[in-house]
Amino acid sequence: MSELTLIIPAKNESECLPRVLNEIKDQDVEVKVLLHENDSLTINSIKNFTCEIIYQNNQGYGDALIQGINLTTTKYFCIFNADGSFDPTELKKMLSKINEINCDFVFGSRYQKNSGSDDDTIITLIGNFIFTKIGNIFFNLPITDILYTFVLGKTESAKRLNLTRKDFSFCVELPIKAIRKNMLITSINSYERKRLAGKKKVNAFKDGFLILKYMIYLYFKK
Ligand SMILES: Nc1nc2c(ncn2[C@@H]2O[C@H](COP(=O)(O)OP(=O)(O)OP(=O)(O)O)[C@@H](O)[C@H]2O)c(=O)[nH]1
Ligand SMILES: [Mg+2]
Secondary structure (H helix, E strand, O other): OOOEEEEEEOOOOOOOHHHHHHHOOOOOOEEEEEEOOOOHHHHHHOOOOOOEEEEOOOOOHHHHHHHHHHHOOOOEEEEOOOOOOOOHHHHHHHHHHHHHHOOOEEEEEOOOOOOEEOOOOHHHHHHHHHHHHHHHHHHOOOOOOOOOOOEEEEHHHHHOOOOOOOOOOHHHHHHHHHHHOOOOEEEEEOEEOOOOOOOOOOOHHHHHHHHHHHHHHHHHHO
């Protein structure tokens, strides 16, 4: 029995997701794909793969992930994008790290030694830098890449966080709530690959603003 579930959020990913599922087919993991019921192109593209398809109840990236976490029964989960940017060979070292130091969450990072990105633009690079610094200074987060959200964690710990954010502010809700519950979190080097095909779903300015607004809210909520 596998101890790890990959939670894959997918929105209009018919070009990428089959390739991602093909790449992970030999890994000892359970796979849950979270998508919209009306995304028939993506659903059809993966009908020959062994994975659980779950229709999300509402809209949004965070909504899909929260539903995925709540349905996970393995000891560990990992958020794994459907666009091919995450390298499945990195899962092993993330699992080793969480076992080795017995922490709650391991955050992949593109901005530390032996890491990098082929998918960053100058805007996302600057945005990530600013949001990570806000996380470090105002929330004492000991991580070096707050928005990447290639996270492997203990399922029980994630379920205790009462996560609620349905949009991309989920990316900051998870680490901030974890640190406020005195959970142990750490970073690990990761190399982000280019999206395989299709369009990105994040709008740097609109989603960046939503994330900033939510961080300000959390700061004053304390
Ligand atoms: N289920 C679901 N998945 C979503 C939603 N929005 C985004 N996703 C998925 O979340 C993952 C991250 O979105 P991306 O568009 O890759 O975001 P990004 O990594 O900032 O953008 P790129 O630089 O293009 O890779 C992808 O697997 C998307 O398909 C949504 O509303 N619902
Ligand atoms: Mg992506």
